[in-house]
Amino acid sequence: MKVAIIGLGFRLGYLGQIFSQIDPNFEIVGYVDPAPAGMPRLLEAGIPAGRAYDTPEALIASESFDLLMIGSPNHLHLDHIRIGLEAGLTVFTEKPIVVSIEESFQLASLLNRYGHDRLLVGLVLRYSPLYRDLRKAQAEGLLGEVVSIEASEHIAPYHGAFFMRDWRRYSRYAGSFMLEKCCHDLDLYNGVVGARPRYVASFGGRKSFTPSNAPGNVGLNDLEVYHRKPSGWLGSDKVFDSDGDIIDYQTAIVEYESGASLTFHTNLNVPDEFRRFCVMGSKGMAEGDFVRGFMDVHDAHTSEKRISNRYQAPSTTSHHYGADEQMAADVLAHMTSGAALPVSALDAIEAGILALAMDEARQNRKVIDLAPVWERYDTCLHGSAPASQAKTA
CATH class of the missing domain: 3.30.360.10 (Dihydrodipicolinate Reductase; domain 2)
Known part of the structure; x- marks a missing residue:
């Protein structure tokens, strides 16, 4: 499986190592991160991180891959998820998925438009x-x-x-x-x-x-x-x-x-x-x-x-507690065969x-x-009104 990374921090550096242990064909084709804290772990494990790009848009336009992985700071998740979904990609994002109730409404509207199955999330304890x-x-x-x-x-x-x-x-x-x-x-x-x-x-x-x-x-x-x-x-x-x-x-x-x-x-x-x-x-x-x-x-x-x-x-x-290894195996199975x-x-x-x-x-x-909150969230999720009309209680 080929992946591109936005936000190559400690977490995705570790997950890159786990994915590569499970999938011999795992490859990182490129990343966006001005100071990739997860890079040393990848290099120590002999895993190339691909080419560095200045923006997510440049990365997406220049590379071909199966999964966009997002490990950027939490407040950037929504924009990076949006960029990936709008580009027609399958996206994996680390938790938490967004940082406010308002962003939850906005993401619900995005998922209504692009499909729930296009966004995977790293809630690893499941x-x-x-x-x-x-x-x-x-x-x-x-x-x-x-x-x-x-x-x-x-x-x-x-x-x-x-x-x-x-x-x-x-x-x-x-x-x-x-x-x-x-x-x-x-x-x-x-x-x-x-x-x-x-x-x-x-x-x-x-x-x-x-x-x-x-x-x-x-x-x-x-x-x-x-x-x-x-x-x-x-x-x-x-x-x-x-x-x-x-x-x-x-x-x-x-x-x-x-x-x-x-x-x-x-x-x-x-x-x-x-x-x-x-x-x-x-x-x-x-x-x-x-x-x-x-x-x-x-x-x-x-x-x-x-x-x-x-x-x-x-x-x-x-x-x-061993959950990362199982998550990597399950995500790979999902990407290759559609496993739940x-x-x-x-x-x-x-x-x-x-x-x-x-x-x-x-x-x-x-x-x-x-x-x-649930009423307005469901309205956004099912497309009855735009997220901009939804406000917190």
């Missing part, structure tokens, strides 16, 4: 063995009707420090931390519930990565642990004195249209990190953790443990809208009713 087993247990009736979910994404201090130093520290580029990092998780639980979120409330802020928490006279910015993960575009050395506007902890509660509820918590300063869930249904309970690698399912009537699975990533260098994918652009938009609603609820200290 491909993880653990999540696939969760959905299999659900399909087999072991959980019954989903009643409530407790879930979290907690990341280690070195990773939290990365967000405080990287371009993602600015919500004008990333959207928000909840959108940038946790849209994966919100998408998973939207999928499990099988209904759209209706009401959203949230609280949070920044209490760990603040100047008062710098250790002694050493200065936190001098400590190696907080620079373990390199930053790229607009990178900074500042950690606890970051000029970013993102949070470092947040809690949200959600009620879905089905009546099911979700509690979700994220924190960027968790020394023994975990990424867990507990799905409680009318017939059973599924509890799991992506980081610690397990999923157990218990019967609600007998308390019998029906499933006890343990998971391990395929290698020590594998990201996302477990996640769609519409799933990504809906997860993004939920994340953005959580931030609106947090900032304004109110419960958000998403019904008007």
Whole structure:
């Protein structure tokens, strides 16, 4: 498969390596990025990145390829997606798919015009063995009707420090931390519930990565642990004195249209990190953790443990618990034979809208009713009105 890349950052540099391991014919024909942070990884793996171009339009006009891959900063996704769709291409974009409710409406209108199947999205956790087993247990009736979910994404201090130093520290580029990092998780639980979120409330802020928490006279910015993960575009050395506007902890509660509820918590300063869930249904309970690698399912009537699975990533260098390898294989199968994918652009938009609603609820200290948003989103998606007429609630 031949691909072209807009935004050759760390993420697509890694994915280029994974795709090349699975497909011996994988080839990057060219890229657009003034400072390609993912280039060293490709070169180290012996993968040519093709010719550099100044603009997406020049790249598309000059090269022939099967898939346009977008890894640019989040606030550029919509324009780059639009350029690809208007050129008649199949497009793969990294998450989050867009950075605002208004952009969600605009993208819905684009998908109405060009087709939902033309846009693939890198919500990679949908491909993880653990999540696939969760959905299999659900399909087999072991959980019954989903009643409530407790879930979290907690990341280690070195990773939290990365967000405080990287371009993602600015919500004008990333959207928000909840959108940038946790849209994966919100998408998973939207999928499990099988209904759209209706009401959203949230609280949070920044209490760990603040100047008062710098250790002694050493200065936190001098400590190696907080620079373990390199930053790229607009990178900074500042950690606890970051000029970013993102949070470092947040809690949200959600009620879905089905009546099911979700509690979700994220924190960027968790020394023994975990990424867990507990799905409680009318017939059973599924509890799991992506980081610690397990999923157990218990019967609600007998308390019998029906499933006890343990998971391990395929290698020590594998990201996302082995999900990247499966995503690459599935995307290749989709491109060559039309095989179905477990996640769609519409799933990504809906997860993004939920994340953005959580931030609106947090900032304004109110419960958000998403019904008007879904109504306008559907209007754009089905072509009854232009996106410019759709406004947020």
